[in-house]
Amino acid sequence: MPQTLGAAILGCGGIGTAHAWAVTRVPGVKMVACVDAIPERAQAFASRFGGDAYTDPVRALERSDVDFVLVTTANDLHAPLTIHALEAGKHVLVQKPMALNLRECDAMVAAAERSGKKLMVSFFEFFHPAFVRAKELIDDGVIGRIFMIKAIMAWYMPNTDAWRFNPAVSGGGILMDGHSHHVALFHWLVKEPVQSVFSEGGTLASEARVEDTAVTLLRTPSAIGEISGSMRLKEPCPQNGRYFKESIEIFGTDGTIQIKPEERPSLRVFSDNGRVAEKLNGWISPNLEWIPYEDRGRSMHFNGDEDPWVPEHRYFVDCIREDREPVSNGQFGREVMEMVFAGYESLRQGRSIKLPLDVAAGVGYQGIPR
Ligand SMILES: NC(=O)c1ccc[n+]([C@@H]2O[C@H](COP(=O)([O-])OP(=O)(O)OC[C@H]3O[C@@H](n4cnc5c(N)ncnc54)[C@H](O)[C@@H]3O)[C@@H](O)[C@H]2O)c1
Missing domain, CATH: 3.30.360.10 (Dihydrodipicolinate Reductase; domain 2)
Structure with missing residues (x-):
C-alpha cells in the first residue's frame, strides 16, 4: 500500500465539488486526475484540487498512481465507470443511486468481488x-x-x-x-x-x-x-x-x-x-x-459545523488502508436499489410489491403512472 493514495474524480459537476474538496482534506491522499466530459470543468477542478485534467475516464484509469476513484457523474454512467475502474484495479466510491437497474448493480458487485477492491455507495447521512x-x-x-x-x-x-x-x-x-x-x-x-x-x-x-x-x-x-x-x-x-x-x-x-x-x-x-x-x-x-x-x-x-463529506472520505480511505468492508458496500447498495425499483414496480402495478424483487423487474422508471 503506497504511503500516499492517489484519487481520481470522474464527474466535475455539482456534488463532485463536495467530494473533491473533502477528499483532498484527508491526510495521505492526493488528487491525481480530474475527469469531465466538459474540458473546462475538468481543468477548473485540476487547478483547484490538483492533478491532471482529462475528458476520457479510460485514460485517467490507466494511470498506475490512481488508487481509488470517486464516481460523481449522472446516474447512467455509475455502473459502466465503476465496473471499468474496478477492472482497472481501483477502489470505487460511487454516488447514489447506485445504478439504473438490478442487473447493473449485480455486475458492479461481481466486479468488486473479482477485483478484490472496495466498492462503496455514498450516502452522506451515514x-x-x-x-x-x-x-x-x-x-x-x-x-x-x-x-x-x-x-x-x-x-x-x-x-x-x-x-x-x-x-x-x-x-x-x-x-x-x-x-x-x-x-x-x-x-x-x-x-x-x-x-x-x-x-x-x-x-x-x-x-x-x-x-x-x-x-x-x-x-x-x-x-x-x-x-x-x-x-x-x-x-x-x-x-x-x-x-x-x-x-x-x-x-x-x-x-x-x-x-x-x-x-x-x-x-x-x-x-x-x-x-x-x-x-x-x-x-x-x-x-x-x-x-x-x-x-x-x-x-x-x-x-x-456539521458536515459529512470529510468524515465520509476519511472512512472510505480507512477502509482501503485497513482492508475493511465499507458499511454501504455494493451488496448494501444493491439492497437499497431493490427497494427503490420495487417502488417503481409498485407505481406501475398500483399495489404493494413483495421482496425479493425479480431481477428482470428491476428496470427503474417505466413511465408516468396514471
Ligand atoms: N448525496 C448527495 O447529496 C447528492 C447530491 C447531488 C447529486 N448527487 C448524485 O451525484 C451524481 C451527480 O450529480 P450532480 O448534481 O453533481 O450532477 P452534475 O450534472 O452537476 O455533474 C455531473 C458531471 O459529470 C460530467 N460528465 C458527463 N459525462 C461524463 C463522462 N463520460 N466522464 C466524466 N464526466 C462526465 C458532466 O459534464 C457534469 O459535470 C448523481 O448521481 C446524483 O444523484 C448526490
Whole structure:
C-alpha cells in the first residue's frame, strides 16, 4: 500500500465539488486526475484540487498512481465507470443511486468481488454527526425498538430539461434521487429485511418526464417506514434560504429521535427509559462531534459545523488502508436499489410489491403512472 493514495474524480459537476474538496482534506491522499466530459470543468477542478485534467475516464484509469476513484457523474454512467475502474484495479466510491437497474448493480458487485477492491455507495447521512449520534443512541437502546420512521427529502428543481428529468440518464425521478437516501437510512437503522414496498407518486407539480413527487412505504416484520419526497417543493432551508428540506423522525418503543440537518440543533431526542446519559424526561439535544473549521463543507443545507463529506472520505480511505468492508458496500447498495425499483414496480402495478424483487423487474422508471 503506497504511503500516499492517489484519487481520481470522474464527474466535475455539482456534488463532485463536495467530494473533491473533502477528499483532498484527508491526510495521505492526493488528487491525481480530474475527469469531465466538459474540458473546462475538468481543468477548473485540476487547478483547484490538483492533478491532471482529462475528458476520457479510460485514460485517467490507466494511470498506475490512481488508487481509488470517486464516481460523481449522472446516474447512467455509475455502473459502466465503476465496473471499468474496478477492472482497472481501483477502489470505487460511487454516488447514489447506485445504478439504473438490478442487473447493473449485480455486475458492479461481481466486479468488486473479482477485483478484490472496495466498492462503496455514498450516502452522506451515514457520516453526518447528527445521524452518527442518532445511530449510536439507537444501538444503545435509548429509544427502544424502532417501529416507525417518517422521513422527507425535497427540494425545488426549476429546470425540468436537466438530466434528472430524463429517464434514460436518471433512471427515474424522486424515487431514484431523494428516496434512495432515506431507503438507505431506514435499511441502516432497522436491521430487518424489508418484506414489501408500496409507492404512490407521479408528476404532480411539473411537466417533467419522471415522477416529481412520491411517497413510499417500506415494511419489515416489526417496523414501517414512510418516505416522502419531491423535486418541486418551495420551502426555504434555514441555512441559506434555498429551497431544500430534510427531516427524519424515528419512533421507538421508548422514545423518539428527530433529525433536521438544516436546523440548529439538528438532533433532538426524547427517551423515557432512563438510558440517555445527558438528561431524562424531556427533549434533549446531545452534543455532536465537532467538525474542525477547516473540515467544514460548503454544502447547501447542513449546519456549517456539521458536515459529512470529510468524515465520509476519511472512512472510505480507512477502509482501503485497513482492508475493511465499507458499511454501504455494493451488496448494501444493491439492497437499497431493490427497494427503490420495487417502488417503481409498485407505481406501475398500483399495489404493494413483495421482496425479493425479480431481477428482470428491476428496470427503474417505466413511465408516468396514471
Ligand atoms: N448525496 C448527495 O447529496 C447528492 C447530491 C447531488 C447529486 N448527487 C448524485 O451525484 C451524481 C451527480 O450529480 P450532480 O448534481 O453533481 O450532477 P452534475 O450534472 O452537476 O455533474 C455531473 C458531471 O459529470 C460530467 N460528465 C458527463 N459525462 C461524463 C463522462 N463520460 N466522464 C466524466 N464526466 C462526465 C458532466 O459534464 C457534469 O459535470 C448523481 O448521481 C446524483 O444523484 C448526490
